[in-house]
Amino acid sequence: MSLKGKRVVIVGGTSGIGLSTAKAFQDESAQVIIASRSASKISKATQTLGQGVEGHELDFRSEENAAEFFKNIGQIDHLVVTAGEGAMGLFRDLPVSDARDAFDSKFWGQYIIARAAIPYLDKSGSITLTSGVYGLRPPHGASTLAAINSAIEGLVRGLAVELAPTRVNVVSPGIVDTPIYAGMSNEQRNNMFAGISEQLPVGRVAKPEDIAETYVYLAKNGFTTGTAVLIDGGARLI
Numbered sequence: 001m002s003l004k005g006k007r008v009v010i011v012g013g014t015s016g017i018g019l020s021t022a023k024a025f026q027d028e029s030a031q032v033i034i035a036s037r038s039a040s041k042i043s044k045a046t047q048t049l050g051q052g053v054e055g056h057e058l059d060f061r062s063e064e065n066a067a068e069f070f071k072n073i074g075q076i077d078h079l080v081v082t083a084g085e086g087a088m089g090l091f092r093d094l095p096v097s098d099a100r101d102a103f104d105s106k107f108w109g110q111y112i113i114a115r116a117a118i119p120y121l122d123k124s125g126s127i128t129l130t131s132g133v134y135g136l137r138p139p140h141g142a143s144t145l146a147a148i149n150s151a152i153e154g155l156v157r158g159l160a161v162e163l164a165p166t167r168v169n170v171v172s173p174g175i176v177d178t179p180i181y182a183g184m185s186n187e188q189r190n191n192m193f194a195g196i197s198e199q200l201p202v203g204r205v206a207k208p209e210d211i212a213e214t215y216v217y218l219a220k221n222g223f224t225t226g227t228a229v230l231i232d233g234g235a236r237l238i
């Protein structure tokens with residue numbers, strides 16, 4: 001299925017996996033619209049992506065914002081959502097309010113934006129959400145993310161049935177080198193990536209481009225729906 005001229009919205013398309021995904025859809029000659037909260041990230045990303053890309057401010061946790069966003073942009077062919085903030089910490093230590101905030105962002109944000117898109121989404125198009133390998137294989141401190149990622153994958157199976165013929169899928173990445181780890185020092189981050197790389201069958205952590213092509217595949221392949229595509233370098237096996 002060609003993506004040439006198709007209108008593709010990427011919520012979270014201003015950084016990391018989303019920004020690479022925007023580039024990957026551009027390479028397929030799609031018309032790309034990116035959205036996130038920060039005006040400066042939008043401006044930087046639209047400059048990086050170059051001509052023809054539209055950028056919009058959006059907080060996907062707000063139903064009002066989401067409704068206004070689609071009212072402004074109108075009909076679309078595909079929706080990709082990579083936005084979302086998680087929470088790490090041992091179950092007994094992580095404050096419940098932090099776990100709720102993470103659900104508000106990564107689970108409810110994706111729920112709200114997918115719901116708001118329905119009237120504007122071409123029925124032959126697709127929705128692709130984002131979960132993560134911690135849904136299947138949580139290390140210590142990832143029980144909240146395990147719950148969020150599993151909830152997203154459950155939602156996707158339900159939506160694939162309910163929104164048919166629109167296809168609904170989810171990408172589940174392993175560890176990817178993106179600005180999500182910008183809060184760590186370089187040394188901490190490099191040590192973490194080196195430790196993980198040593199254990200992974202593929203011998204490295206992912207680059208955002210590794211994950212981006214999975215979103216393109218899911219938008220293009222008209223026979224795939226209700227599926228979680230795990231792209232984790234073999235993390236679930238170790």
Ligand SMILES: NC(=O)c1ccc[n+]([C@@H]2O[C@H](COP(=O)([O-])OP(=O)(O)OC[C@H]3O[C@@H](n4cnc5c(N)ncnc54)[C@H](OP(=O)(O)O)[C@@H]3O)[C@@H](O)[C@H]2O)c1
Pocket residue numbers: 011012013014015016017018035036037038039041042058059060061082083084085086105106109130131132133172173174175176177178179180
């Ligand atoms: N990187 C990894 O190792 C990894 C592994 C597994 C799963 N994932 C998942 O993959 C997804 C993307 O991660 P990433 O590494 O690409 O992160 P990232 O580089 O931090 O990008 C996150 C993007 O989401 C946007 N965003 C965050 N909250 C938002 C909100 N409330 N409304 C609208 N946009 C919002 C951010 O822009 P603004 O700040 O401008 O809003 C940014 O564009 C996340 O769901 C993450 O949990 C990542």
